[in-house]
Amino acid sequence: MPIQAxxxxxxLSAMQASRENLAKAAAMSCPPxxxxxxxGLMGGLVASQAADGVVVLVLEALLICGVALVVMxxxxxxxxxxxxxxxGPTRPITFALLAFALSTLALCDWxxxxxxxxxxxxxxxxxxAVVGYFASSIWQSIYLRDLRSAA
Amino acid sequence: xxxxxxxxxxAPARLQIMAVLAGVHDAEFSLLRETVQVSDSVLSKHLAxxxxxxxxxxxxxAQAGRQRTWASLTGTGRKAxxxxxxxxxxxxxxxxxMAAE
Numbered sequence: 347m348p349i350q351a352x353x354x355x356x357x358l359s360a361m362q363a364s365r366e367n368l369a370k371a372a373a374m375s376c377p378p379x380x381x382x383x384x385x386g387l388m389g390g391l392v393a394s395q396a397a398d399g400v401v402v403l404v405l406e407a408l409l410i411c412g413v414a415l416v417v418m419x420x421x422x423x424x425x426x427x428x429x430x431x432x433x434g435p436t437r438p439i440t441f442a443l444l445a446f447a448l449s450t451l452a453l454c455d456w457x458x459x460x461x462x463x464x465x466x467x468x469x470x471x472x473x474x475a476v477v478g479y480f481a482s483s484i485w486q487s488i489y490l491r492d493l494r495s496a497a
Numbered sequence: 498x499x500x501x502x503x504x505x506x507x508a509p510a511r512l513q514i515m516a517v518l519a520g521v522h523d524a525e526f527s528l529l530r531e532t533v534q535v536s537d538s539v540l541s542k543h544l545a546x547x548x549x550x551x552x553x554x555x556x557x558x559a560q561a562g563r564q565r566t567w568a569s570l571t572g573t574g575r576k577a578x579x580x581x582x583x584x585x586x587x588x589x590x591x592x593x594x595m596a597a598e
Contacts, residue, residue, distance in 0.1 A: 351588045351589060351591040354584075354585040354586075354588035354589045355588075355589040357507070357509060357512055357585055358582070358585050358586065358589055360509055360512070360513060361512050361513055361516040361582070362516075363513075364513040364514075364516050364517050364532050364533050364534075365516050365517065365520060367517075367531070367532040367533075367534070368517050368520050368521070368532045371528060371531070371532060421525070421560070422560060422561075424528070425524060425525035425527055425528030426521045426522075426523065426524040426525065426528055427521065427522045427523050428520075428521050428522055429522040432522070492520075493520050
């Protein structure tokens, strides 16, 4: 389709204006409590290992329900859903946090079952929650920067 | 991926809709209307055209007792959008070079 070069520049500029509007909407609709909710779920996953037997399964089921509730909350609050695994510069943060949480989970299980340190998952959960809070905040700032620099 | 102009995406409003949807997993109709800054009827028309081309998936969902429309890019739409933007960027660079000379 033949178009003029200045028309292409104008199209890119209009496109970027829309993404800037999206960035503004995304920035305003992600309060600290959203990062806290995410941190709580991540930390809860590790901390739940401190329980025994079927209680662990119940806690994990509740955490999965918590994830579903956060997704619903996101959609209702913002009118959008942003996948944490989206392609782009945010993905390394996602995978780094996932690797950290799973490593901590494995370490806590080893300490609990192998070394008898029954409270290890509680400490591990607290650490993962703190790291998760900051990772979520960093993720959001990288996401906003990505939107603003896309074109 | 090589850049390729896509006449379906090229219309300004449709390009803007695609750009917003490329930044999210899915978005609700009113958010799209506000970010693209078009009327309900214009947005509906363009979304229908993008859906017809297979670039956008539309779904209805009840929220707070009301039916709302959610839109997301399909895999085909994501690829077509990336190729179209690449073509626009290549052409825009010509403008930059001409301005510099």
